[in-house]
Amino acid sequence: MTSSATAVAHANIALAKYWGKRDEALALPATSSLSLTLDAFRTTTTVTLGDLAPGGPDVATLDGAPMAGDALARVQRFLDLVRGLAGSDLPASVVSVATVPTGAGLASSASGFAALAGAAATAYGLDLAPRALSRLARRGSGSAARSVFGGLVLWHAGTDDATSYAEPVPFPAVLDPAMAVVVLDDGAKPVSSRVAMRRTVQTSPFFPGWVEATEQDVAEMLAAVAAGDLPVLGELAESNALRMHATMLGARPPVRYWTGRTMAVLDQVQGLRADGVGCWATMDAGPNVKVLCAGSDLTTVAAALATGADGTGPQRVVTARPGPDLRVSTGAAADAAVDPAEVLA
Numbered sequence: 001m002t003s004s005a006t007a008v009a010h011a012n013i014a015l016a017k018y019w020g021k022r023d024e025a026l027a028l029p030a031t032s033s034l035s036l037t038l039d040a041f042r043t044t045t046t047v048t049l050g051d052l053a054p055g056g057p058d059v060a061t062l063d064g065a066p067m068a069g070d071a072l073a074r075v076q077r078f079l080d081l082v083r084g085l086a087g088s089d090l091p092a093s094v095v096s097v098a099t100v101p102t103g104a105g106l107a108s109s110a111s112g113f114a115a116l117a118g119a120a121a122t123a124y125g126l127d128l129a130p131r132a133l134s135r136l137a138r139r140g141s142g143s144a145a146r147s148v149f150g151g152l153v154l155w156h157a158g159t160d161d162a163t164s165y166a167e168p169v170p171f172p173a174v175l176d177p178a179m180a181v182v183v184l185d186d187g188a189k190p191v192s193s194r195v196a197m198r199r200t201v202q203t204s205p206f207f208p209g210w211v212e213a214t215e216q217d218v219a220e221m222l223a224a225v226a227a228g229d230l231p232v233l234g235e236l237a238e239s240n241a242l243r244m245h246a247t248m249l250g251a252r253p254p255v256r257y258w259t260g261r262t263m264a265v266l267d268q269v270q271g272l273r274a275d276g277v278g279c280w281a282t283m284d285a286g287p288n289v290k291v292l293c294a295g296s297d298l299t300t301v302a303a304a305l306a307t308g309a310d311g312t313g314p315q316r317v318v319t320a321r322p323g324p325d326l327r328v329s330t331g332a333a334a335d336a337a338v339d340p341a342e343v344l345a
């Protein structure tokens, strides 16, 4: 008998970052983190069982191309985990379509492993509540724990597998968070965030300070969210991102994801603030800059960023608002959920 499930998960961008694990095997982070799930970037994944010989290898495609090597091995390891929970030896056929450029610091592994967790758990007959699904997604990729939920999301660092999960953080309508994503480079990054994180933990003398400061940032951010204070949230987010990059710049050899164009966008954001427009930058494991602003300012901010910084020329900007929770469907509804036209051109 064939069993199939499809899940749609949205990418998230951290405002207080996850950078460094305290336990690699269980993917337990060194700090809690806070993120915004975005409506503009998502992964749709279908997991089908029953059309491959039992005991054989899993197969997977991403945007129509067969997965191979390390990327496929990572998917297979994750499916082994799900099979262990389900008591199954059936291989899976995985079809994934993303509107997120892969490996470019645009949170593709977050939406990718959240969608895989949702689809695989259902296909293998596991009935997991959202918190358990968040814990499962974490094992695929840490940040995927957060993509199980929409809106603002807090991932508790926790102390073990059971206590390290994400949950939504309700926010007042007045907060109105939105993001303009400046896509400077959507190619794969030179150093994976997994490798860069490990190197930072092992060699950066700044790492202990980063951990301490981030726990404080998360607490202050939650207070700003509850108060509906976007400027305070934005200032904390920009500062936290700069500290994360400072920590990895302190690694040996140093990890630097920024380019000259990254710095030019930071200047643009500072210029917009000087002109009275509330916006704050955050950067992940890549050169791209994500700019937090009020939804009511999103069109203005995106238009200003799109013109490009002095001397750089026009640049691509994608606008995003808070995205939804992970959705899982089965049967005919699942087939309809996969739309090849969603592939990013």
Ligand code: 2P0
Pocket (backbone or CB within 6 Å): 012, 013, 014, 016, 017, 018, 019, 027, 033, 109, 110, 140, 141, 142, 143, 144, 193, 194, 197, 283, 284, 285
């Ligand atoms: C974050 N990043 O909080 C941080 C900020 C990148 C910079 O989570 O090793 O792909 O799979 O747990 O989740 C990217 O790291 O790493 C990430 P693994 P992941 O969004």
